[in-house]
Amino acid sequence: xxxxxxxxxxxxxxxxxxxxxxxxxxxxxxxxxxxxxxxxxxxxxxxxxxxxxxxxxxxxxxxxxxxxxxxxxxxxxxxxxxxxxxxxxxxxxxxxxxxxxxxxxxxxxxxxxxxxxxxxxxxxxxxxxxxxxxxxxxxxxxxxxxxxxxxxxxxxxxxxxxxxxxxxxxxxxxxxxxxxxxxxxxxxxxxxxxxxxxxxxxxxxxxxxxxxxxxxxxxxxxxxxxxxxxxxxxxxxxxxxxxxxxxxxxxxxxxxxxxxxxxxxxxxxxxxxxxxxxxxxxxxxxxxxxxxxxxxxxxxxxxxxxxxxxxxxxxxxxxxxxxxxxxxxxxxxxxxxxxxxxxxxxxxxxxxxxxxxxxxxxxxxxxxxxxxxxxxxxxxxxxxxxxxxxxxxxxxxxxxxxxxxxxxxxxxxxxxxxxxxxxxxxxxxxxxxxxxxxxxxxxxxxxxxxxxxxxxxxxxxxxxxxxxxxxxxxxxxxxxxxxxxxxxxxxxxxxxxxxxxxxxxxxxxxxxxxxxxxxxxxxxxxxxxxxxxxxxxxxxxxxxxxxxxxxxxxxxxxxxxxxxxxxxxxxxxxxxxxxxxxxxxxxxxxxxxxxxxxxxxxxxxxxxxxxxxxxxxxxxxxxxxxxxxxxxxxxxxxxxxxxxxxxxxxxxxxxxxxxxxxxxxxxxxxx
Numbered sequence: 257x258x259x260x261x262x263x264x265x266x267x268x269x270x271x272x273x274x275x276x277x278x279x280x281x282x283x284x285x286x287x288x289x290x291x292x293x294x295x296x297x298x299x300x301x302x303x304x305x306x307x308x309x310x311x312x313x314x315x316x317x318x319x320x321x322x323x324x325x326x327x328x329x330x331x332x333x334x335x336x337x338x339x340x341x342x343x344x345x346x347x348x349x350x351x352x353x354x355x356x357x358x359x360x361x362x363x364x365x366x367x368x369x370x371x372x373x374x375x376x377x378x379x380x381x382x383x384x385x386x387x388x389x390x391x392x393x394x395x396x397x398x399x400x401x402x403x404x405x406x407x408x409x410x411x412x413x414x415x416x417x418x419x420x421x422x423x424x425x426x427x428x429x430x431x432x433x434x435x436x437x438x439x440x441x442x443x444x445x446x447x448x449x450x451x452x453x454x455x456x457x458x459x460x461x462x463x464x465x466x467x468x469x470x471x472x473x474x475x476x477x478x479x480x481x482x483x484x485x486x487x488x489x490x491x492x493x494x495x496x497x498x499x500x501x502x503x504x505x506x507x508x509x510x511x512x513x514x515x516x517x518x519x520x521x522x523x524x525x526x527x528x529x530x531x532x533x534x535x536x537x538x539x540x541x542x543x544x545x546x547x548x549x550x551x552x553x554x555x556x557x558x559x560x561x562x563x564x565x566x567x568x569x570x571x572x573x574x575x576x577x578x579x580x581x582x583x584x585x586x587x588x589x590x591x592x593x594x595x596x597x598x599x600x601x602x603x604x605x606x607x608x609x610x611x612x613x614x615x616x617x618x619x620x621x622x623x624x625x626x627x628x629x630x631x632x633x634x635x636x637x638x639x640x641x642x643x644x645x646x647x648x649x650x651x652x653x654x655x656x657x658x659x660x661x662x663x664x665x666x667x668x669x670x671x672x673x674x675x676x677x678x679x680x681x682x683x684x685x686x687x688x689x690x691x692x693x694x695x696x697x698x699x700x701x702x703x704x705x706x707x708x709x710x711x712x713x714x715x716x717x718x719x720x721x722x723x724x725x726x727x728x729x730x731x732x733x734x735x736x737x738x739x740x741x742x743x744x745x746x747x748x749x750x751x752x753x754x755x756x757x758x759x760x761x762x763x764x765x766x767x768x769x770x771x772x773x774x775x776x777x778x779x780x781x782x783x784x785x786x787x788x789x790x791x792x793x794x795x796x797x798x799x800x801x802x803x804x805x806x807x808x809x810x811x812x813x814x815x816x817x818x819x820x821x822x823x824x825x826x827x828x829x830x831x832x833x834x835x836x837x838x839x840x841x842x843x844x845x846x847x848x849x850x851x852x853x854x855x856x857x858x859x860x861x862x863x864x865x866x867x868x869x870x871x872x873x874x875x876x877x878x879x880x881x882x883x884x885x886x887x888x889x890x891x892x893x894x895x896x897x898x899x900x901x902x903x904x905x906x907x908x909x910x911x912x913x914x915x916x917x918x919x920x921x922x923x924x925x926x927x
Contacts, residue, residue, distance in 0.1 A: 276838040276862035281758040281830055282750040284328050284335040285653040285680070286743075287641035288321035289342070289631050292476035296641050298336040298651065304329050311339060312479065313732045317631040323728065324659040324743035330771050331747030332754070336653060340633040340641040346575075347480025347627030476573065477629040482532035483541075483573055484623045487524045487563075487580070489549075491615040498525050502545050509546065509561065511553045519615060520549045522563050526573050529623055541573055574624075582620050639668045648677045654758075654829065655746040658684040662692055663712035666719075670812070674718035679833050681749070681811075681825060682719045685740035686710065686793070694725050694738055696777045703784050710791050715814035717825045720745060722806070723788060723795045725777040726770070736774060741796055744770045748806055749826070759827035759871040761809040761905035763794070768806035770796065776804065792820070809905055824902045827871050831900065835859060839896070847889045852879045855896060863898075873901040 285298070290311035293299070301307050304326045314322035328335055476483070488496040493505040506521030524544040531537035547563035555561045564576045633641075638661070645651050658669055661684055669682045686709035688695055695705045710721055722741045730737045748762035748770070755767065762768060776798055780788060785795040785807065794808030813820040819828070838858055845851045856877050863875045879896040888895055916925055 274838070274841060274858055276834050276858060281654050281826070282332055282334055282753040283653045284332070284655045284657055284746055284750065285338075285645045285651065286325050286328070286335060286657040286659065287338040287340055287638060287645075288325060288659050289318045289633050290322065290337075290339045291315055291318065291629060291631065292479050293337075293339045295339050295341045296644060298338045298644060301325065301329065301335045301337045302333045307337070311337060312476075314730060314737075315631075315733070319730060319733075319737045320660045320739050323730070323737060323739040324657055327728075327739065327743035327772065328655075328657055328747040328750070331744070332750035334750075335657075336645070336651060338641045338644060340637045342630035342633045342637055344477040344630040345626065345628045347476065347478070347483060347624035349485075349622040349624050476627060478627045479532055479629070480573075480624050480627040482528055482530035482624075484527040484529035484621065485524065485574060486527065486622075487522055487616070487620045489522050489616050490519060492617075492619045493523065496523075496619050498523075498540075501525065501540065501543060506546055509548050509550075509553055510556070511561070512548065512550055517550075520553065521546050522549060523547075524563060524567060526571065542571055544570070580616070580620050582617055635662055635664050638665050639672075642669060642673060646673055646676055648679060654680050654826075655749055656680055656682040657746050658682060658740070658742050660687070660740050661685070662687060663689055663709060666713055670714055670716050670719045675716060678718065679829050680718070681822070681829070683742035683746040683749075684713075684719060684721050685724055685742045686721060694777055698779065698781070698784065700784075702778045703780065703787050706778065706788060706793055707791050710793055710812070713812060715812060717811040717813040717817070717819035719812040720810075720822060721793050721812055723776075723778050723780060723793055726772075726796075726804070727774040727777070728772040729774065738777065741770070745794070745796075745806055749822070757869055757871060758830045759823050759866075759903065761821070761823045763806045763809040763822075763905075765802060765805055770804045770806060773798070773804040809907070818902055818904070821905060823905050827866075827902055828900070830871075831863075831866070831898075834862065835898065838862075842894060847884055847892075847894050849881070851894075852881075852884060852896075855879055855894075859896070859898065863900075870903055873903055875900050 291313070293311035299310055301310060307322075307325055307329065311322075314326075325335060325337055486496070486498060488499075488506070490505050490507045493499055499505075502523050506523050508518040509521050512518065512520045522544075524547060525540060526542040528534045528539040528541050529537065531539065533539070533541060544563065544566055546561075547566050548561045549563065551562045551565075553561040560566070564579075567574065567576045642656075642665075645653060645656065656669060656673060658666055661669065666682075666684045669684070674680055674682045686695060686706050687693065688705055689708045689712055695702055695709075706723060713719065713721070720742075722745050725738045725740055726744070727736055728739055729735075745762070748768055749758075752758070752760050752762040752767050760767065776796060779798050780795045785797070788795050789808055789810065792810045792812045792814065794806060794810055796804060797807045798804045809822040811820050811822055811825050818824045839855070842851060842855055856879050859877050860875075863872065863877070866872055867875065876899040877896065878899070883895045883897055884893075914925065914927075916922065
């Protein structure tokens with residue numbers, strides 16, 4: 257504390273209430289194929305209904321992926337879900353109203369394919385004085401660069417390099433002979449061909465991402481083809497079919513009115529035009545009321561109210577690109593200092609510069625189309641989606657669901673996620689190594705295929721392998737589906753955390769009951785179970801009258817060790833995470849007897865609590881000058897040795913029945 261230089265009273269307080277905090281043990285993590293939703297951005301899902309809301313319903317081709325997540329959520333309520341990125345394409349609407357003199361001549365479907373980009377030809381016929389121009393370029397599939405640029409035109413020349421070939425950096429059509437400003441510029445670069453029509457102050461792009469035009473669906477692929485977007489301002493609101501959905505007409509925002517402008521407000525609505533989202537055509541999905549045409553418009557709370565910013569930050573269905581061209585003249589401006597030319601820059605310019613806004617000539621109504629689904633991710637797509645979970649600082653997870661994982665993906669999850677983090681367990685289900693098919697049947701043939709998959713994986717106490725797939729009912733499509741069991745096994749572990757503790761085994765008739773099972777792809781008998789268990793594969797078995805049960809609790813650790821059991825591995829994950837969090841508060845303290853005693857007094861009550869909850873048999877914390885020697889202290893280190901005797905789950909029961917003669921006492925025969 258500070259030294260006092262004159263008489264006085266100095267009041268301080270010291271916090272000695274530190275404890276070892278509780279840590280998450282039940283949070284799941286999963287990456288799978290879904291029909292829509294944020295790509296490679298993990299979202300917390302708490303129920304099956306939330307899964308439907310954020311990632312859509314299951315359809316053919318993604319049912320195994322979808323139900324892996326849903327099955328986990330049938331046992332618990334905390335799952336991070338990341339959608340795998342594939343070559344699915346957004347639905348879009350191409351705005352052509354602002355480009356009356358420009359046409360894109362190509363196969364419309366080819367424009368949307370980013371992996372097989374076409375030769376793009378853009379024509380501008382009959383602009384000024386009969387001038388015609390056409391630009392053609394091919395987007396290189398690997399580099400994204402434009403090659404084979406060709407400009408053909410009549411009436412005037414173009415800028416070129418020394419060989420007379422257009423530059424890839426910039427190709428500009430020169431002014432006409434009268435010195436008039438050109439109406440058309442081709443700016444060619446590695447991002448694509450940008451066409452700018454100065455007369456309409458509009459922009460359009462053709463690029464390697466397959467985006468052309470004005471509006472684009474944000475996530476949904478083919479599902480986005482059902483979306484329709486409508487917008488109205490004060491000039492078109494009265495006759496708008498959706499006027500009754502809003503509290504009043506859009507007029508002038510208080511922000512724009514405060515600087516002398518008017519007519520900047522809009523209403524925007526997103527509609528399920530074909531009913532693919534809600535089941536009812538014409539259902540309203542989103543509404544954005546009283547948003548502004550001014551890029552600097554603010555709400556009363558200071559938040560940006562520019563319509564494009566509001567929609568792109570809040571909408572779960574669309575992503576707004578360019579401004580609509582369906583506009584007329586600017587609204588009346590109170591300031592005569594605003595020139596006509598400035599007023600024509602009607603959308604997206606600061607309100608203090610542009611006090612008048614061009615009015616809509618009609619209600620804007622755009623139906624999206626062109627979206628396609630790619631619901632078959634590659635192993636690389638899947639691993640990339642899982643890779644975000646490698647960051648333990650950003651994502652606090654304990655249970656990683658493998659879904660339908662090939663041996664390559666399973667190896668990646670073990671080696672690059674679980675073994676790197678060392679605070680989570682990966683749950684996996686086997687497939688045929690040679691074909692990637694589900695393993696069906698019984699007997700030695702099925703067992704050998706299961707073992708072959710296991711042999712492709714490394715030895716690790718951070719991985720759990722079950723015996724395959726289950727057959728369950730899909731209520732969304734009135735069908736039956738084969739689904740990997742790893743979502744259920746991870747769910748059992750999460751449910752055990754709630755009913756008991758993380759260090760209890762999730763297996764057996766008490767805690768290992770699996771839900772929603774019609775039948776198993778492999779239902780191993782006693783001999784098959786023996787062979788599987790020796791290899792670290794946990795059998796899932798249907799017992800008549802007793803349900804389907806997880807009948808093993810081994811990890812994939814090959815060497816004999818306490819860590820070859822799920823409960824022991826998860827016990828140490830809990831202890832290590834919790835104590836490591838508490839130990840962080842010893843950083844930058846002095847390594848002396850007081851700090852060491854304080855640390856022991858922090859850890860020992862926590863371990864006694866775990867012992868009282870049957871997690872450990874005994875423990876000892878060693879943190880003194882015997883393991884914090886002078887050399888350790890001089891290296892600015894702090895050492896604590898924590899000895900643990902873990903409790904073990906019962907895997908084998910021996911019942912010895914002994915018959916004795918009537919004349920013999922039990923004590924005589926060892927009872």
